[in-house]
Amino acid sequence: MQHGKYRFIAGFLAVPLGLYSVFVIWPFLQTFFYSFTNWTGLSPEFEYVGFQNFELLWDDTVFRHALRNNIVLLIGLPVLTVFIALLFAFLLNVGGSGAGVRSIRGHGSYKLAFFLPQVLSVPVIALVWLAIFRSTPDGLANSALGAFGLGPYGWLADPAMALYCLLWVLIWGSVGFYLVLFNAAISSVPRDLFEAAFIDGAGRASTFFRVTMPLLWDTIQTSWVYLAILALDGYALVLIMTIGPGNPDSSTQVMALQIAQAGFENGKAGYASAMGVVMFLLTLVVAATLLRLTRRERIEY
Amino acid sequence: MNAPRPMPRRIFLRRAGLSALAVSGTVPLLANCASGGDEGDDEVSGGGEEQTEENPFGVSPSDPLSVVIFNGGYGEEYAKFHESIYQEEFPDATINHQAITDIRQKMQPKFASSEPPDVLDNAGAEQMPISTLADNGQLTDLTQLWEADALGFEGMTVQDTLHPIAIEAAEYAGKPYVMNYALQVYGIWYDQMLFDEKGWQPAQTWSEFQDLCETIKSAGIAPMAHQGKYPYYIQQVLMDMAVKHGGPEVVYAIDSLADGAWQHDSIRMAAEALLWIKDNGYMLEGTEGLDHIQSQTEWNKGEAAFIPSGSWLENEQAAVVAEVNPDFKTTVAPTPLLDGAVLPFESTRVEAAEAFIVPADAANQVGGLEYVRIMLSKDGARKFTELTSAPTVVNGAADGLDASPGLASSLALIESGGDDNWNYYYTIWYSPMRPKIETVVGELAAGRITADEFCDRCQDIADQTAADPTTQQRTRT
Numbered sequence: 001m002q003h004g005k006y007r008f009i010a011g012f013l014a015v016p017l018g019l020y021s022v023f024v025i026w027p028f029l030q031t032f033f034y035s036f037t038n039w040t041g042l043s044p045e046f047e048y049v050g051f052q053n054f055e056l057l058w059d060d061t062v063f064r065h066a067l068r069n070n071i072v073l074l075i076g077l078p079v080l081t082v083f084i085a086l087l088f089a090f091l092l093n094v095g096g097s098g099a100g101v102r103s104i105r106g107h108g109s110y111k112l113a114f115f116l117p118q119v120l121s122v123p124v125i126a127l128v129w130l131a132i133f134r135s136t137p138d139g140l141a142n143s144a145l146g147a148f149g150l151g152p153y154g155w156l157a158d159p160a161m162a163l164y165c166l167l168w169v170l171i172w173g174s175v176g177f178y179l180v181l182f183n184a185a186i187s188s189v190p191r192d193l194f195e196a197a198f199i200d201g202a203g204r205a206s207t208f209f210r211v212t213m214p215l216l217w218d219t220i221q222t223s224w225v226y227l228a229i230l231a232l233d234g235y236a237l238v239l240i241m242t243i244g245p246g247n248p249d250s251s252t253q254v255m256a257l258q259i260a261q262a263g264f265e266n267g268k269a270g271y272a273s274a275m276g277v278v279m280f281l282l283t284l285v286v287a288a289t290l291l292r293l294t295r296r297e298r299i300e301y
Numbered sequence: 302m303n304a305p306r307p308m309p310r311r312i313f314l315r316r317a318g319l320s321a322l323a324v325s326g327t328v329p330l331l332a333n334c335a336s337g338g339d340e341g342d343d344e345v346s347g348g349g350e351e352q353t354e355e356n357p358f359g360v361s362p363s364d365p366l367s368v369v370i371f372n373g374g375y376g377e378e379y380a381k382f383h384e385s386i387y388q389e390e391f392p393d394a395t396i397n398h399q400a401i402t403d404i405r406q407k408m409q410p411k412f413a414s415s416e417p418p419d420v421l422d423n424a425g426a427e428q429m430p431i432s433t434l435a436d437n438g439q440l441t442d443l444t445q446l447w448e449a450d451a452l453g454f455e456g457m458t459v460q461d462t463l464h465p466i467a468i469e470a471a472e473y474a475g476k477p478y479v480m481n482y483a484l485q486v487y488g489i490w491y492d493q494m495l496f497d498e499k500g501w502q503p504a505q506t507w508s509e510f511q512d513l514c515e516t517i518k519s520a521g522i523a524p525m526a527h528q529g530k531y532p533y534y535i536q537q538v539l540m541d542m543a544v545k546h547g548g549p550e551v552v553y554a555i556d557s558l559a560d561g562a563w564q565h566d567s568i569r570m571a572a573e574a575l576l577w578i579k580d581n582g583y584m585l586e587g588t589e590g591l592d593h594i595q596s597q598t599e600w601n602k603g604e605a606a607f608i609p610s611g612s613w614l615e616n617e618q619a620a621v622v623a624e625v626n627p628d629f630k631t632t633v634a635p636t637p638l639l640d641g642a643v644l645p646f647e648s649t650r651v652e653a654a655e656a657f658i659v660p661a662d663a664a665n666q667v668g669g670l671e672y673v674r675i676m677l678s679k680d681g682a683r684k685f686t687e688l689t690s691a692p693t694v695v696n697g698a699a700d701g702l703d704a705s706p707g708l709a710s711s712l713a714l715i716e717s718g719g720d721d722n723w724n725y726y727y728t729i730w731y732s733p734m735r736p737k738i739e740t741v742v743g744e745l746a747a748g749r750i751t752a753d754e755f756c757d758r759c760q761d762i763a764d765q766t767a768a769d770p771t772t773q774q775r776t777r778t
Binding site: 038040041042043044045052056059062133134135136137139142152154155156157159243244246247248249250261262264265266267268271 | 405409412413414415429430432433434437439529530531532585586587588589590591595599732733736737739740743744747749765769770771
């Protein structure tokens with residue numbers, strides 16, 4: 001029965017693995033290779049320069065800003081998004097008033113409303129929020145706050161606020177998707193588990209932390225990694241929304257944008273490759289750490 | 302119920318896939334950039350015909366010509382006109398015309414694989430770093446074009462007809478490599494109608510400007526707006542006031558990455574002037590967060606009196622003006638003079654922009670040279686100005702054209718400034734410096750740093766650039 005099994009499997013895997021090698025693995029290797037050259041990206045000629053690009057990168061203050069900003073996003077985005085999405089999913093499913101465990105009224109329309117941003121493309125989200133965060137007193141957020149005698153604020157024009165404005169937009173754009181994801185996961189948890197908890201006298205908060213979170217741990221872990229990757233990018237929002245882009249005062253610079261600037265605008269593809277290598281290693285470390293730290297025993301139900 | 306179990310295969314696969322995703326989520330942007338060996342040569346390709354007065358580069362009449370135009374603010378109509386002249390001259394040639402906006406995306410692979418077009422208009426937000434192309438030897442030396450007869454100008458060479466700033470901007474290591482076609486005039490722009498109605502005059506000196514700001518503000522208008530999202534614009538005011546105060550040596554030092562170039566007294570004074578405008582509330586509120594269209598629209602609506610920009614402004618805002626204020630008369634004024642300025646009031650930054658190049662690897666280099674000669678002919682340049690309302694680098698080509706208010710005031714400033722008009726090149730020569738300096742300008746214009754901090758931070762950036770072993774340092778005198 002086992003006859004020809006491996007040949008059969010290899011036949012199916014050959015094409016996808018081939019494509020993956022050519023379009024993913026090989027460019028990665030090339031990036032490592034180019035990071036040790038002074039290639040401009042514009043001509044076929046280059047020289048090997050050893051670790052020069054990495055030495056320059058070490059002294060690059062803008063890159064340090066970019067790294068810091070990516071780390072702020074890396075912490076803020078997954079924590080807040082997962083928490084908000086999980087809380088909303090929990091409330092939608094078990095937050096209904098009355099006796100027992102029931103979903104709240106209008107459960108479906110809430111889900112739809114929260115999910116809506118997911119349908120919009122990143123540039124559209126960026127433009128919508130750009131109009132809200134307009135820095136003049138007649139901007140949407142400023143005129144709303146002005147009614148309470150607050151502001152006007154600079155929002156994206158203020159170095160102390162700009163990165164958090166971006167973080168907010170990223171969260172706003174992501175919560176809906178994870179809400180639906182967690183909602184599906186919660187629906188697959190047998191109702192009687194929640195009911196048993198309620199009968200045992202657990203309140204909503206302890207049900208959330210002691211029942212919901214542990215049961216959804218696998219899904220949370222997956223979301224965590226996805227969001228971390230999103231946080232390490234941030235290119236499109238920064239490019240469209242921020243001053244400069246990457247400003248004010250480098251407060252919104254991110255690594256992906258700096259790679260594009262160095263590689264394409266400045267003709268320093270070798271240097272950009274070095275940044276790419278650093279970002280690659282960082283992403284690898286982050287993903288591995290997250291998967292390791294969040295590994296827990298699986299709960300079967 | 303929760304006994305640990307060996308990891309099921311499904312979960313293992315999912316995790317493996319996740320890690321792969323985690324890694325490939327940041328696929329290097331430089332994926333698939335192939336590179337290989339190449340042979341360098343100085344010979345000019347194409348042609349081979351006899352070099353005559355009509356055909357100075359010996360273009361072979363049947364050789365195809367490929368032209369790539371940046372389809373931006375100036376459109377592509379002017380290029381079609383130039384191509385029609387080329388076609389008349391060489392009826393057997395096939396002309397491949399391409400008008401695109403993403404120059405870098407489309408052209409970078411062509412250059413990297415040595416298959417560039419014969420003429421490229423390297424412009425727009427997606428332009429390729431021109432100084433890198435020049436340093437790599439990827440551009441054709443334009444000396445023979447400069448020395449060829451100019452079309453439509455009796456007894457003059459092409460070089461004789463060009464504005465001095467175009468000749469200056471063309472040069473890398475003493476040789477011309479780039480033909481910048483449009484002459485862009487920078488200044489502070491205002492509505493002539495509004496100023497006439499209120500009886501205001503653009504200020505000539507700094508103290509007059511201070512009084513004017515007060516007058517304008519008391520009329521309920523913000524004296525100045527700027528395109529805060531791109532500090533590049535307000536930087537023009539700062540640089541112009543500094544150079545007019547201290548003379549061209551100020552900008553020569555900056556372009557040469559000289560010690561203390563940014564700490565020059567003239568730069569400091571100009572920075573203080575900018576801070577004064579901000580600190581006294583003469584900037585449009587919130588202008589720091591507006592992009593160019595938003596801020597210029599506020600200005601068109603009469604919310605602000607002055608806005609810094611270049612001579613493309615009138616065209617850029619034409620649709621907005623028609624909608625919000627059809628009587629608007631876009632007019633340029635030079636920046637006011639700081640006390641002790643050495644250059645005259647009627648001079649300003651004039652830039653030769655819209656870089657046309659003939660790549661060294663082009664299949665029909667001589668055809669490319671001939672095409673650029675046609676662009677620089679009196680008819681070719683005149684047509685460009687007619688179609689785009691933008692001046693060209695060809696002296697006198699626009700004489701007698703029916704000019705709009707914006708174009709007329711730009712042309713007048715080119716004329717009145719003469720040899721005192723000036724330009725800077727550090728943003729092109731050392732492109733990584735540009736966004737870093739703009740960051741600091743943005744901080745200054747928002748009033749978050751002092752003039753001294755501004756000078757010191759800019760100088761640090763210049764010093765780092767000079768110390769970077771990958772910087773190709775250049776000097777200006």
